[in-house]
Amino acid sequence: xxxxxxxxxxxxxxxxxxxxxxxxxxxxxxxxxxxxxxxxxxxxxxxxxxxxxxxxxxxxxxxxxxxxxxxxxxxxxxxxxxxxxxxxxxxxxxxxxxxxxxxxxxxxxxxxxxxxxxxxxxxxxxxxxxxxxxxx
Amino acid sequence: xxxxxxxxxxxxxxxxxxxxxxxxxxxxxxxxxxxxxxxxxxxxxxxxxxxxxxxxxxxxxxxxxxxxxxxxxxxxxxxxxxxxxxxxxxxxxxxxxxxxxxxxxxxxxxxxxxxxxxxxxxxxxxxxxxxxxxxx
Numbered sequence: 169x170x171x172x173x174x175x176x177x178x179x180x181x182x183x184x185x186x187x188x189x190x191x192x193x194x195x196x197x198x199x200x201x202x203x204x205x206x207x208x209x210x211x212x213x214x215x216x217x218x219x220x221x222x223x224x225x226x227x228x229x230x231x232x233x234x235x236x237x238x239x240x241x242x243x244x245x246x247x248x249x250x251x252x253x254x255x256x257x258x259x260x261x262x263x264x265x266x267x268x269x270x271x272x273x274x275x276x277x278x279x280x281x282x283x284x285x286x287x288x289x290x291x292x293x294x295x296x297x298x299x300x301x302x303x304x
Numbered sequence: 305x306x307x308x309x310x311x312x313x314x315x316x317x318x319x320x321x322x323x324x325x326x327x328x329x330x331x332x333x334x335x336x337x338x339x340x341x342x343x344x345x346x347x348x349x350x351x352x353x354x355x356x357x358x359x360x361x362x363x364x365x366x367x368x369x370x371x372x373x374x375x376x377x378x379x380x381x382x383x384x385x386x387x388x389x390x391x392x393x394x395x396x397x398x399x400x401x402x403x404x405x406x407x408x409x410x411x412x413x414x415x416x417x418x419x420x421x422x423x424x425x426x427x428x429x430x431x432x433x434x435x436x437x438x439x440x
Binding site for chain 2: 214216223227230231235238245247248249251252253265272273274277
């Protein structure tokens with residue numbers, strides 16, 4: 169989308185892994201969990217107001233990333249969320265959780281701590297490992 | 305689904321408004337916000353593992369209820385979530401939020417307080433008001 173710009177909070181909180189059919193794929197810097205954030209290029213702020221095509225692309229991407237988290241990262245549960253109370257730019261959370269992660273069984277929102285970060289090598293390896301799932 | 309039984313926690317926390325194409329429509333008892341919980345009749349626990357048909361029905365129901373919350377309840381923001389860390393039975397949250405509600409701008413999960421309840425008349429009126437949206 170012409171003139172689309174990623175919200176500054178998302179840019180600060182996340183590594184940018186790439187884009188997939190006009191949806192930005194971000195990885196939250198908090199490495200206690202496996203936390204993707206998907207940002208379609210739109211100015212709309214509510215999921216139900218999105219064009220059907222965008223909703224379908226978001227759904228497909230969510231399915232593929234969820235499969236990846238289960239298979240490659242052995243996550244116990246996938247948490248999905250569209251909230252946007254603090255960052256109005258529409259974004260979808262796809263979070264791989266383990267029963268051993270520090271926030272379990274609570275939600276990550278409002279609790280995420282700094283302290284455990286990815287190395288550059290880990291981000292690159294992660295980016296590589298999701299490629300197969302995104303290119304299906 | 306034969307043998308489907310609503311999880312006891314959902315039954316305790318919610319008013320049952322009805323079912324729509326094999327999806328149970330619940331209203332959380334916490335009246336500080338407008339909180340629907342949608343429960344498709346399935347034993348699967350992850351959204352990405354659901355049959356496509358069930359995902360589509362959930363999406364359509366979510367769209368209609370979100371529109372209702374915006375139009376009839378004048379909510380400022382819709383929060384959507386599929387979590388399931390505590391209650392494994394697959395359920396989707398569709399929550400109408402106001403900037404004036406006690407949890408704003410945080411999420412409701414893990415914060416919901418008792419204290420503000422619906423009267424039976426309010427539940428009935430609410431059930432009536434969503435009918436038009438569900439029967440579209």
